[in-house]
Amino acid sequence: MSETEPTIEARLAAYRRLFDLSGKTALVLGAASGIGKASAEALAALGATVICADKDKDGVIATATDLAHAGGAEAHVVDAGSAKDIAALAAAVARGHARLDVALTTPAVHVRKPMLDYTDEEYDRVAELNLRGTFYFLRAFGRLMTKQGGGSLIASSSVRATTLEPGLAIYGATKAGIIQMVRGLASEVGRFGVRVNAIVPSIVDTPLVAPLKARPEIFAKLAAHTVFARWSQPSEVAAAVAFLASDAASYITGTAFLVDGGWTAIDGPPSGLTSTHRG
Numbered sequence: 001m002s003e004t005e006p007t008i009e010a011r012l013a014a015y016r017r018l019f020d021l022s023g024k025t026a027l028v029l030g031a032a033s034g035i036g037k038a039s040a041e042a043l044a045a046l047g048a049t050v051i052c053a054d055k056d057k058d059g060v061i062a063t064a065t066d067l068a069h070a071g072g073a074e075a076h077v078v079d080a081g082s083a084k085d086i087a088a089l090a091a092a093v094a095r096g097h098a099r100l101d102v103a104l105t106t107p108a109v110h111v112r113k114p115m116l117d118y119t120d121e122e123y124d125r126v127a128e129l130n131l132r133g134t135f136y137f138l139r140a141f142g143r144l145m146t147k148q149g150g151g152s153l154i155a156s157s158s159v160r161a162t163t164l165e166p167g168l169a170i171y172g173a174t175k176a177g178i179i180q181m182v183r184g185l186a187s188e189v190g191r192f193g194v195r196v197n198a199i200v201p202s203i204v205d206t207p208l209v210a211p212l213k214a215r216p217e218i219f220a221k222l223a224a225h226t227v228f229a230r231w232s233q234p235s236e237v238a239a240a241v242a243f244l245a246s247d248a249a250s251y252i253t254g255t256a257f258l259v260d261g262g263w264t265a266i267d268g269p270p271s272g273l274t275s276t277h278r279g
Helices: 008-018 034-045 057-068 083-096 120-148 169-192 207-213 216-223 234-245
Strands: 025-029 049-054 073-077 102-105 151-156 194-201 256-259
Touching: 025 034, 025 083, 034 049, 034 057, 034 102, 034 234, 049 057, 057 073, 073 083, 083 120, 102 120, 102 234, 120 151, 120 169, 120 194, 151 169, 151 234, 169 194, 194 234, 207 216, 234 256
Parallel strands: 025 049, 025 102, 049 073, 102 151, 151 194, 194 256
Antiparallel strands: none
16 A cells, blocks of 8 residues: 555545535425425434425424424425525525535425316416426526535436326426436536436325325335335435435436336336246
């Protein structure tokens, strides 16, 4: 070993530091519940000061209050589909913090019905929040991060960007659009040191799926689309967010990061016609 080469202990310590978010500031839009709340907790657990934002006032205050015990946290009431609200949030972040290292947006909505039965109002509701809201977020915080010279932007897509079933055409179109926005923005801001990625979950067990749990046959049928035959927990998606937020992902940008339990790798639930293992 040369005199200038770091010791093995130093090299291993350097890997551990890649995942450390101490001294960094992260924004989570959608922090009141589900993947957003779990992501806020994951980022805080790794040392980040977390700015929590959500339309749900009570929920976002509760998340920020919980995280305040572990370090810095604050709450903002924000409509993710409002350009005015997003611009105001970006201005507040810029005023209150010297730097924003991570920004994640998770809010989305879907209206499950055949495309030919969609009303103009239903289309607008889904597209305005999912696609236009993500655009507002990426534009506002992309501008902030390019100005400061770095950062990690993370948007939320879905396996429905590529795999569909009846009733999800418009939702799927918005989620596919998010991936393309992420790719395009990544190509434009990389020279400023800004990374842009999308998380792509499949089925996540949150309070929002309580109606499906009330129909066990449907809940189990969806679980069978994954190789684990189960729904993911929000914390499992949040762990992927924390990775993309960290310096461990310093060479990852423009990516649709799958957290889907193999949903898009297999051809639906197993048929039972063949066996690949004999005991």
